[in-house]
Amino acid sequence: MNTIPFITVEGPIGVGKTSLGKLLSEHFQYYLLKEIVEENPFLGKFYENIDxxxxxxxxxxxxNRYKQLNDINAHYLSKKIPVIADYHIMKNLIFAKRSLQEKELSKYVRxxxxxxEDLPTPNIIIYLHASLETIIKRIKKRDRDIEKNISSLYLEQLSSDYNDVMKDFQKRHPHIPVLTFSGDTLDFVQNKEDxxxxxxxxxxxxxxxxxTNESEK
Structure with missing residues (x-):
């Protein structure tokens, strides 16, 4: 493929997106774009009262994601510098459709x-999925205060939403490869072979x- 690599890692909360993005960035020596999470001043309140x-x-x-993606397009991709991001812009709709009321969702979608419209499009998507048990275990392990009030039902619904969206994405965008990996069977953080x-x-x-300027790690 002749285009500059722009790889995005996606999947539900706690599945290991940022960890994998960091490991891939280190290996390929690509710029790593990390989403802003804990800086969101509303997130803790959101998990306490979603409505x-x-x-x-x-x-x-x-x-924030719009600003980040505009910046990496201007400062990296346009200068032929490959990028790995730990999210895809599509995740905004996944979460919005799960949490917003119909009237607010209509405004949000517009x-x-x-x-x-003008954001860069990744040429590969890595989709990580895992069982609810694995996701809860990993969320507890990273021990973020803002995530302590996330309900199991919400996590389960999000996982289902992600599966549906990724299947639909592959049908609508067959030219963009989606590589799917299970967090239940692969431990890419602890196991180098994985x-x-x-x-x-x-x-x-x-x-x-x-x-690439691959690392030998």
């Missing part, structure tokens, strides 16, 4: 459609050797 704080929370995320499986699949899919 009350959903619109403010989702708008904060949308505006804003989303306008903002995403990480090598993912790295090999990425290299095979995008033929990105010309754009």
């Amino acid at each position: 009350e704080w959903s619109f403010q929370t989702e708008m904060f995320f949308l505006c 804003i989303y459609d306008v903002l995403k 990480l090598k499986i993912i790295i090999a699949k990425i290299k095979d899919t995008l033929n990105i050797g010309a754009y």
Whole structure:
């Protein structure tokens, strides 16, 4: 593939997106774009009362991700510098459709459609999924204060939403490879062999050797 690699890692809360993005960035020596999470001033309140704080929370995320993606397009991709991001802009709709009321969702979607028009499009998506048990275990392990009030039902619903959206995405965008990996069977943080499986699949899919300065770690 001749285009500059722009890889995004997606999946539900706690599945390991940021950890994998960091490991891949270190291996390929690509710029890592990390989403803003804990900086969202509404997130803690959102997990305590979704109905009350959903619109403010989702708008904060949308505006920040829009700014981040515009910046990496201007400062990295346009200068032929490969990028790995630990999110795809599509996640905004996944969360918004789960948490917003119909009237607010309608407003949100209109804003989303306008903002995403000129954003860069990834040429590969890595989709991580895992069982609810694994996700809860990992959320507890990272021990973020703002995530202590997340309900199991909300996490389960999000996982289901992600599965549906990724299936639909593959149908609508067959030219963008989606590489799917299970967090239940692969521990890419603790097991280097598991990480090598993912790295090999990425290299095979995008033929990105010309754009990498790979680490021997």
